[in-house]
Amino acid sequence: DAKTTQPPSMDCAEGRAANLPCNHSTISGNEYVYWYRQIHSQGPQYIIHGLKNNETNEMASLIITEDRKSSTLILPHATLRDTAVYYCIVWSNAGNNRKLIWGLGTSLAVNP
Amino acid sequence: DARVTQTPRHKVTEMGQEVTMRCQPILGHNTVFWYRQTMMQGLELLAYFRNRAPLDDSGMPKDRFSAEMPDATLATLKIQPSEPRDSAVYFCASGLYEQYFGPGTRLTVT
Numbered sequence: 001d002a003k004t005t006q007p008p009s010m011d012c013a014e015g016r017a018a019n020l021p022c023n024h025s026t027i028s029g030n031e032y033v034y035w036y037r038q039i040h041s042q043g044p045q046y047i048i049h050g051l052k053n054n055e056t057n058e059m060a061s062l063i064i065t066e067d068r069k070s071s072t073l074i075l076p077h078a079t080l081r082d083t084a085v086y087y088c089i090v091w092s093n094a095g096n097n098r099k100l101i102w103g104l105g106t107s108l109a110v111n112p
Numbered sequence: 113d114a115r116v117t118q119t120p121r122h123k124v125t126e127m128g129q130e131v132t133m134r135c136q137p138i139l140g141h142n143t144v145f146w147y148r149q150t151m152m153q154g155l156e157l158l159a160y161f162r163n164r165a166p167l168d169d170s171g172m173p174k175d176r177f178s179a180e181m182p183d184a185t186l187a188t189l190k191i192q193p194s195e196p197r198d199s200a201v202y203f204c205a206s207g208l209y210e211q212y213f214g215p216g217t218r219l220t221v222t
Binding site for chain 1: 116154155156157160168203205207209210211212213214215216
């Protein structure tokens with residue numbers, strides 16, 4: 001079972017910020033928070049990840065609460081091309097574990 | 113721009129036939145994954161390899177599915193014999209920590 005909880009769907013107006021929440025209340029100290037997205041008919045795409053600190057890259061920002069029990073992915077200026085399913089995953093790279101547990105994600109619709 | 117490539121992109125076959133899907137991981141990535149995605153089950157991990165050795169294939173039906181990495185540039189997933197319930201999109205991914213996915217093979221078994 002996925003260790004994260006996400007809303008099944010969200011809407012956002014084009015040009016506005018999209019804030020996608022994720023709850024991971026059982027996250028362990030060595031587990032990272034990863035975000036991927038899947039645009040229709042394509043393979044999932046890595047977006048960003050973080051452990052404790054907030055992170056930003058050219059695609060998005062990741063805000064992790066101080067207790068690490070939840071996080072928010074922010075797309076600062078959403079475009080129609082950001083319409084996709086967004087997956088929040090918690091994962092530890094300890095040992096040989098490379099197995100991600102994928103939940104159902106949040107289906108984000110960016111509207112004109 | 114390094115990418116994971118998969119062939120074929122689409123495959124339609126009849127029940128009972130053998131299906132082989134191929135994947136070329138990104139050069140230098142020592143971990144390769146095979147996933148299956150359906151509307152009902154979502155994204156499921158079938159197997160993954162590290163340095164060409166299988167690390168976990170617990171998600172794969174052993175009686176009909178097999179996965180191999182003949183060399184560092186090629187991963188294969190075979191289904192023999194194929195069944196209608198195998199119809200799905202099969203993704204290959206590679207990566208050290210972040211996973212980079214290929215475009216998928218859409219398999220239809222009639």
